[in-house]
Amino acid sequence: MAFMCTDSGNLMAIAQQVIAQQQQQHQRQQQEQLHQIQSSTASVSWVVPPDHQTSFSSAFSDPFSFPPPQPFKLSDDFDSDEWMDSLIGSGDLPPLFVDPPSSTDLDRLIMPQGDILTVDPLPQPGKSDKEPEPEPDPEPNSKAAVSCSSQSLSSSTSSHPVLKTLLDCARLVGSNPDLAIKTLAKIRPLLSKLGDPIQRVAFYFTEALSIRLISTASPPPPSSSSEEFTICYKNLNDACPYSKFAHLTANQAILEATESANQIHIVDFGVIQGVQWAAFLQALATRPGGKPTRVRISGIPSPLLGSSPIKSLTATGNRLREFAEILELNFEFIPVLTPVDKLTGSDLWVDPDESVAVNFMLHLYHLLGDSMEQVQSVLRLAKSLNPEVVTLGEYEANLNRVGYVNRFANALSYYCSVFESIEPAMARDSPDRVEVERVIFGNRILRAVGLAEGIERTDRMEESREWMAQMEGSGFEPVQFSNYAISQAKLLLWNYDYSSKYSLVDSHPGFLSLAWDGKKLLTVSSWR
Numbered sequence: 154m155a156f157m158c159t160d161s162g163n164l165m166a167i168a169q170q171v172i173a174q175q176q177q178q179h180q181r182q183q184q185e186q187l188h189q190i191q192s193s194t195a196s197v198s199w200v201v202p203p204d205h206q207t208s209f210s211s212a213f214s215d216p217f218s219f220p221p222p223q224p225f226k227l228s229d230d231f232d233s234d235e236w237m238d239s240l241i242g243s244g245d246l247p248p249l250f251v252d253p254p255s256s257t258d259l260d261r262l263i264m265p266q267g268d269i270l271t272v273d274p275l276p277q278p279g280k281s282d283k284e285p286e287p288e289p290d291p292e293p294n295s296k297a298a299v300s301c302s303s304q305s306l307s308s309s310t311s312s313h314p315v316l317k318t319l320l321d322c323a324r325l326v327g328s329n330p331d332l333a334i335k336t337l338a339k340i341r342p343l344l345s346k347l348g349d350p351i352q353r354v355a356f357y358f359t360e361a362l363s364i365r366l367i368s369t370a371s372p373p374p375p376s377s378s379s380e381e382f383t384i385c386y387k388n389l390n391d392a393c394p395y396s397k398f399a400h401l402t403a404n405q406a407i408l409e410a411t412e413s414a415n416q417i418h419i420v421d422f423g424v425i426q427g428v429q430w431a432a433f434l435q436a437l438a439t440r441p442g443g444k445p446t447r448v449r450i451s452g453i454p455s456p457l458l459g460s461s462p463i464k465s466l467t468a469t470g471n472r473l474r475e476f477a478e479i480l481e482l483n484f485e486f487i488p489v490l491t492p493v494d495k496l497t498g499s500d501l502w503v504d505p506d507e508s509v510a511v512n513f514m515l516h517l518y519h520l521l522g523d524s525m526e527q528v529q530s531v532l533r534l535a536k537s538l539n540p541e542v543v544t545l546g547e548y549e550a551n552l553n554r555v556g557y558v559n560r561f562a563n564a565l566s567y568y569c570s571v572f573e574s575i576e577p578a579m580a581r582d583s584p585d586r587v588e589v590e591r592v593i594f595g596n597r598i599l600r601a602v603g604l605a606e607g608i609e610r611t612d613r614m615e616e617s618r619e620w621m622a623q624m625e626g627s628g629f630e631p632v633q634f635s636n637y638a639i640s641q642a643k644l645l646l647w648n649y650d651y652s653s654k655y656s657l658v659d660s661h662p663g664f665l666s667l668a669w670d671g672k673k674l675l676t677v678s679s680w681r
Contacts, residue, residue: 315343315355316565322362323561323602330366337363346587350572357595358565361603385592388585392578394651398642398667399514399677400429403544405638406679407510408436410542414508415446420501420538422493422531423516424452427469427486431476438480448477451487451501456519463490493520494527498537509540517545517620521553521613525623532627543629543680547620549666549673552601553613564601567674568594574669577652617664617676629680631663639665 318340325333337359344356390396411417417437421427430450438444452469454462470486477484491500503509513535520527535543550567552560571594579586600612621631639659646655658666658673663680666673 313351315340315351316569319355319358319362319565320558320562323558326362326366326557334363334366337366346590347581349581350569350576353590354565354568354572357568357590357598358561358602360595361599361601362561364599364603365605381588382592385585385589388579389575389589389593392589393574394646394649394655394667395675396429397645397649399546399675401645402634402638402642402665402677403512403514403546403679404429404433404436405641406542406544406632406634407512408433409635409638410632410679410681411445411508411510412440413442414541416449416504416507417445417447418449418451418503418507418509420451420453420503420509420511420535420540422453422511422513423455423519424450424466424469425455425458426465427452427473430473434473434477434480434482434484438482444482447483447485447507449485449487449507451489453489453493453496455516463488466490493531496531496534498534501538503538509538511535511538511540511543513544514546515548518547518614519611521615523554528623529627532623532629536628541681542632543624544677545620545624545680546675546677547617548614549616549676550614551616551619553615553619557602557606561602564598566672568598570669570672570674574652574655574674577654617660617666617673617678620676620678621662621664624678624680632679632681633663634659634665634679 318336322333322336322340325336340355340359344352344359346353346356348356407419419430421430427450434448437448450473452466454466458465466488470488473486474484487502489496489500491497517528517531520531548567551563552567555563572590575586575590579589597612600610601614604610624631639657642657642665646657654670656668656671658664658668660666660676664676664678666676668674
């Protein structure tokens with residue numbers, strides 16, 4: 154696979170010229186360029202005029218491919234597909250879901266009336282049904298950030314009868330679980346994972362809520378394989394810009410913070426396959442001021458790799474070292490197997506002469522709990538390393554220290570947007586889409602709202618305002634993303650021809666979010 158490899162030039166000037174050309178060129182020329190990008194085996198982020206040098210962004214490939222740079226050639230036994238083999242590893246996956254009977258009849262509303270279930274017509278304009286009183290918040294220390302009512306849903310879904318019924322069932326979890334179970338049984342025929350986004354997201358929430366109501370123990374062992382999960386994760390990132398945006402933006406911040414450093418040490422919390430670092434190494438190898446004399450990455454494994462991550466980390470280190478040799482970079486990958494709660498600065502072998510960057514990409518949310526103590530401990534460790542920059546990427550949802558009904562409503566609103574964002578990129582009858590939603594999002598929904606409270610509830614998230622409080626409370630201050638970094642992310646959305654409903658939200662004091670139809674889904678920030 155071809156991979157552009159030339160010196161890096163004035164990154165902002167390049168971005169501005171590309172934007173200007175986008176406005177001046179005819180639509181036909183734009184489409185031809187996009188077609189060339191998408192159909193080529195080269196994973197180049199966007200087209201740069203031939204009389205200009207390429208930037209870091211043009212070296213940023215799809216996060217699940219690992220093409221060699223030109224004019225170099227990888228050894229014959231290099232298999233780029235092996236980069237995916239242990240993605241997400243062999244971590245425990247919750248049980249897979251089974252399809253209920255499907256139906257497109259969403260013109261009925263199930264309303265609980267005492268212990269009798271009736272099917273009523275949709276409420277007419279000007280009429281309303283009194284909603285049941287919400288159950289008391291089961292978590293005494295929860296934050297009252299979101300209303301328990303369906304108002305917490307986005308405006309496009311708040312009036313949908315099936316979603317409102319799901320919220321009613323969530324309210325009944327503590328007060329009348331038998332009625333909730335009966336209501337869910339009635340709503341099942343209206344749902345299908347082959348339907349529209351609302352039907353599909355409601356299907357998975359119905360399954361998760363049913364498990365919450367019926368099961369008193371942990372779910373049975375999973376029946377899917379890590380290979381299946383890897384393929385689903387790759388298909389998702391081929392279709393949607395989540396990982397591309399997050400890694401591209403964070404890596405650009407690290408690149409800029411270490412632009413003059415001779416020795417660079419990246420402490421990567423939550424490393425899985427490390428594919429995103431290939432483009433970063435490519436950028437370092439083509440720096441205008443010359444290559445750094447040494448680059449090191451200390452990889453702390455993601456919990457998604459399971460209890461035995463050494464095989465995956467070893468493979469990751471070997472691949473990155475082989476790629477660095479091709480680029481003639483002095484590179485070292487250090488697997489760090491010390492548990493996070495016991496990790497100290499001495500485990501990371503930081504040299505006083507190194508410029509340190511700490512990367513938390515979709516990792517800190519794994520440490521969330523009723524207490525923020527573990528998050529604060531890791532942030533104190535990061536600060537002790539005196540880093541040039543700390544990059545943070547997190548999902549934009551409030552699913553941690555809130556009561557169950559609030560959390561259910563927040564999760565329902567969040568995943569409605571996620572499922573809607575998949576719709577334009579993956580056909581409704583696509584088997585790949587079905588598997589992506591089943592294996593990835595169905596299980597995330599289960600871990601957020603379908604399991605018992607405490608350690609079994611492992612899919613917790615916080616919004617950027619909470620992360621700002623945690624970062625500032627740990628002694629960090631935000632760093633604004635450069636104009637180039639923001640322009641680069643915008644060009645990413647343009648060049649991959651994603652839906653126009655995707656947008657970027659640049660929020661004070663330095664958060665850059667990927668949004669769908671105005672709702673933030675994933676936020677990246679930079680700190681020092």
